[in-house]
Amino acid sequence: MKLILSVSLLLITASLIATDTAKTTAAKPKIFYGTASFYSNSFNGKKTANGEIYSQKKMTAACNVLPLGTWIRVTNLRNGRSVLVKTNDRLHSRMKRVVDLSRSAAEKLNYVKSGLTRVRVEVLGKEKPEE
Numbered sequence: 001m002k003l004i005l006s007v008s009l010l011l012i013t014a015s016l017i018a019t020d021t022a023k024t025t026a027a028k029p030k031i032f033y034g035t036a037s038f039y040s041n042s043f044n045g046k047k048t049a050n051g052e053i054y055s056q057k058k059m060t061a062a063c064n065v066l067p068l069g070t071w072i073r074v075t076n077l078r079n080g081r082s083v084l085v086k087t088n089d090r091l092h093s094r095m096k097r098v099v100d101l102s103r104s105a106a107e108k109l110n111y112v113k114s115g116l117t118r119v120r121v122e123v124l125g126k127e128k129p130e131e
Helices: 002-027 103-109
Strands: 031-038 060-062 071-076 082-089 099-101 117-125
Touching (some): 031 103, 071 099, 082 099, 082 103, 099 103
Parallel strands (some): 060 082
Antiparallel strands (some): 071 082, 071 117
């Protein structure tokens, strides 16, 4: 009887630890590193992959590895500036860049003159986060 209780207690404890670890792991944001570019002016006014009309004045992004509608924080690794943007478009399938930002987002990250920059992309989820 004591053996059964001991084994049961061990199984319950192991289950609680596994559940706690899963919650802790799930709470960690997914992070990507790579190169960011920004949309050409020629895309302004055209439809994006999710059906929205692209505006270079909005805070949006194109990304191939995340679901459309995902909110991300993009940080320019050269100057530490960051922005919150929503993914609403896809990149060309051969594109090796991690993200393509709207012109407004690129201006806030201060890399419009260079055209490209190294970034950190933190996945925040489907709900718009508080800034």
